Amino acid sequence: MRGVSLYLIGMMGAGKTTVGRLLAQQLGYGFVDTDDVIAQATGRAITQLFAEEGEAAFRQLESDVLAQVSAHINLTVATGGGIVLRRENWSYLRHGLIVWLDVPVELLYNRLAEDTTRPLLQDPDPRGKLRSLLEQRQPLYSQADLHIMVYEGETPEQIANRVMEAIPSVLKNPTSHQHKEN
Numbered sequence: 801m802r803g804v805s806l807y808l809i810g811m812m813g814a815g816k817t818t819v820g821r822l823l824a825q826q827l828g829y830g831f832v833d834t835d836d837v838i839a840q841a842t843g844r845a846i847t848q849l850f851a852e853e854g855e856a857a858f859r860q861l862e863s864d865v866l867a868q869v870s871a872h873i874n875l876t877v878a879t880g881g882g883i884v885l886r887r888e889n890w891s892y893l894r895h896g897l898i899v900w901l902d903v904p905v906e907l908l909y910n911r912l913a914e915d916t917t918r919p920l921l922q923d924p925d926p927r928g929k930l931r932s933l934l935e936q937r938q939p940l941y942s943q944a945d946l947h948i949m950v951y952e953g954e955t956p957e958q959i960a961n962r963v964m965e966a967i968p969s970v971l972k973n974p975t976s977h978q979h980k981e982n
């Protein structure tokens with residue numbers, strides 16, 4: 801990887817945080833979760849931030865955190881599910897290799913049905929909400945460098961291994977960013 805950071809994108813519940821930690825271990829990289837950084841920096845849970853400041857304020861904080869994180873190398877970064885929504889965020893994500901964990905809505909729903917920490921899912925029809933969010937975001941997620949389809953029953957370890965195996969096929973040519981030696 802030569803220090804190139806990894807950015808995990810995908811829907812809430814896709815496993816960005818869970819798989820991201822494993823990938824950081826395997827790569828010997830640091831691990832950053834943008835949601836966690838925001839929660840720590842503000843001293844408030846994401847749900848509380850959404851409730852008290854609104855989604856737009858959260859999105860601004862998210863961009864600010866991503867901008868700072870993208871200045872570093874040797875990181876695996878788990879992002880928030882909505883990081884793809886702002887165009888400016890893509891210029892930061894492109895500092896590294898972008899991996900989309902693509903998980904079917906039914907699986908997402910099963911994972912998050914009991915979870916109250918995703919404010920956008922506090923909806924009378926959470927399954928329908930997941931479906932409409934995915935429909936809206938799919939064209940954005942698909943701009944990732946690497947598209948990893950996740951299947952039912954796969955463990956986080958298996959998914960992390962598949963990401964590791966797929967990385968060489970898309971690793972950006974390291975010399976393209978460097979000055980040629982004379």
Ligand SMILES: Nc1ncnc2c1ncn2[C@@H]1O[C@H](COP(=O)(O)OP(=O)(O)OP(=O)(O)O)[C@@H](O)[C@H]1O
Nearest residue numbers: 811812813814815816817818880881911954955956
């Ligand atoms: N491969 C897997 N199999 C079963 N459960 C999983 C798997 N990966 C993650 N989970 C579980 O699904 C839930 C959501 O995972 P995680 O928090 O990693 O998702 P996320 O993509 O970071 O979501 P968010 O965008 O909301 O932060 C957690 O309870 C986690 O333990």
Ligand SMILES: O=C(O)C1=C[C@@H](O)[C@@H](O)[C@H](O)C1
Nearest residue numbers: 812835846880881882918919
């Ligand atoms: O998909 C989303 O928009 C979100 C996903 C989470 O990671 C959090 O960033 C927050 O709950 C919003």
Ligand SMILES: [Mg+2]
Nearest residue numbers: 816817835878
């Ligand atoms: Mg997460």
